[in-house]
Amino acid sequence: MFIHRHSFTVRHSPVVPARAHGRRLAAFVLAPILALAAAGCSAGGSNSPAKADVGADDTTPVTITFWHGLSSAHEVAAVNAVLAKFHQKYPYITVQAVSGQTDDKVNQAIRGGTAPDVASSFNAANVGGWCASGAFQDLSADIAADHVDMSQIPQAVQSYTAFDGKRCTMPWLADTFGLYYNKKLFAAAGITAPPKTMTELAQDAKKLTVFNPDGSIKTAGFMPYLGTYQMVTEHLVTSWGGKWLKPDGTSNVASDPAFAAALTWQKNLVDWFGAGKLAKFKAGMGDEMSAQNAFETGNVAMMVDGEWRTAFIKNDKSDVDYGTAPMPVADDKPELYGSGYVGGNVIGIPKGSKHPAAAWKLVKFLTTDTDAVASFADAIGNVPTTIAALDSPALTLAQDPDFATFLEVFKNPATSTTPASPDGGAYLTDFGPFAEKWQNGQVPDLKAGLAGVDKQNDAALKLSQ
Structure with missing residues (x-):
């Protein structure tokens, strides 16, 4: 459960989760995202589009950094295993993976000009803010140059990895509830x-x-x-x-x-x-x-x-x-009935990545290579985010009826997710304190209370624009 996990362990609000990999999501912090937007993401480092992997490109040895939030022993081992497959395919690229990283640390690194080359997050709610502010690079040019077939990714999953025409992240496994x-x-x-x-x-x-x-x-x-x-x-x-x-x-x-x-x-x-x-x-x-x-x-x-x-x-x-x-x-x-909520881990290239071409290779491999997606999902017990991986023999968990339930929910056309917003999902964070008061009997008028939440949410939306 990345998002658990991969969406959405409550770690930032008493009543709303932090992901998507909806689970151990990093604490949601609106201020850093708004600060990034206000500053125009003026952190140091290159913000040029990543060079697409079109075949005859540079094979000079390079080391890239990859920050992710997974921390349990079996999940870290699974990350290392899939990175070993990546290195086997691209022996000139060495990946230094750093586990247990939060969105807040990523935001701070972007602002400070020390961003990792690649970063993943349990919290898809932050995608809108990252895309709108430029904190994460738009991957559209790379996707087009490499002819990545986005139709292999279900529409509900595509929806939480992009915002306002910009695809600044790709889905890295999903959490289905x-x-x-x-x-x-x-x-x-x-x-x-x-x-x-x-x-x-x-x-x-x-x-x-x-x-x-x-x-x-x-x-x-x-x-x-x-x-x-x-x-x-x-x-x-x-x-x-x-x-x-x-x-x-x-x-x-x-x-x-x-x-x-x-x-x-x-x-x-x-x-x-x-x-x-x-x-x-x-x-x-x-x-x-x-x-x-x-x-x-x-x-x-x-x-x-x-x-x-x-x-x-x-x-x-x-x-x-x-x-x-x-x-x-x-x-x-x-x-x-049969549908449910889906969220997921997202992965992208932060502004300031020093090796965007190699970073794109890693992002593309982790999110579109069928064996990489299926084997990693199988190792940590998450739902693959490509249609091909769902049917891959490497996904042995599909034979487990308890796990298969979530595969069926994932495939259900009525399954939904929470939409991206430019304020980084402030509508979820704002709902938390209200729901806390509600369940403790401190909201005498539910209709009026919900109208108040709407006003608060819309104010945050205007602030981010």
């Missing part, structure tokens, strides 16, 4: 199949919940408290088909009834548990990316999560007996 459920706890509660509607999800959550004698939560059937692992608004509102932005790029949360419906459902379940009890239970949950994850230990019976969790459960040697399914959908939106 669905429902994980504990089969043992389901059987004990007499539940025979995973829920398909949000009403069924709420009913099952109540059946599966066990309270301690003092009234505190022992086992949560489902954690509706926003900010708990991958339980974030963008993963929730998808079940109602919500659209964050209008066609003109302005905020849509008050106009789209999906947001009020999703939050009303969520608050009703929070109230059934008790917000205070949920907050206390959340505080005692193990770290999301560790073997103490509450689902892996059996303390949470159902949760929304990305495909990467299948690999984590295996690597953590958890004995949880689990299954996966698409996320339940609104009762009046049965046509959405």
Whole structure:
């Protein structure tokens, strides 16, 4: 789970994720992106278009730097393995990979003129800001010169890697979200199949919940408290088909009834548990990316999560007996069942890259070479972002029915993502404090509150232009 991971581990706001590889996303920081835009990305270093790999180009030995956010041992090993394949194809290019890097560090390096040659991010929400400001170089000329077939990348994935006609990043695996459920706890509660509607999800959550004698939560059937692992608004509102932005790029949360419906459902379940009890239970949950994850230990019976969790459960040697399914959908939106939310890791060439030609070779290899994409996805348990890689024999995880669920969600034409915006996805960050107040009973008028979020979002949009 890059985006986990690859979108969207909550690391910057109590209720919204930071990615896409939607998972361990780096903390979202709007100010650095706006600063880059205001400064015109005046950091030192070349900003000329990368030289396309058209065959007879320079093979002078060169060393390039590559910053990425992956940090767990098995994921870092997987990165090194795919980079070894790259070096085998381009023996004159040596890649110095630096793990555990955040978007904030990348932004600082760009401003300071010390940007890496290539950088990846869990947070696709930042793509709009990077493209609009020039912080990441437009790859369109390279793509055209090398005749890269962009149709091999699904449209939903293409949409979060470009903005306003500029493709300043490419997708580097995707995170697709669905429902994980504990089969043992389901059987004990007499539940025979995973829920398909949000009403069924709420009913099952109540059946599966066990309270301690003092009234505190022992086992949560489902954690509706926003900010708990991958339980974030963008993963929730998808079940109602919500659209964050209008066609003109302005905020849509008050106009789209999906947001009020999703939050009303969520608050009703929070109230059934008790917000205070949920907050206390959340505080005692193990770290999301560790073997103490509450689902892996059996303390949470159902949760929304990305495909990467299948690999984590295996690597953590958890004995949880689990299954996966698409996320339940609104009762009046049965046509959405089977779809879900997709986000992903993105990769590009920052302004100031000292070796843009070699950098483009690496970006193209990691994102379009079928074996590289499929084998890397297989190694870290992510969804490939090219059609060819989805059908590659190197993707052995496709034979795992629990992982295959996410491949089917990824392919579903109704699967959606959060759109890019020039303010770096400020509409997501702005929604966080509001959702926190909402679930704790501090928003007396939901409609008026959502209208206020729209005003805040639109103000941030104007500031970025």
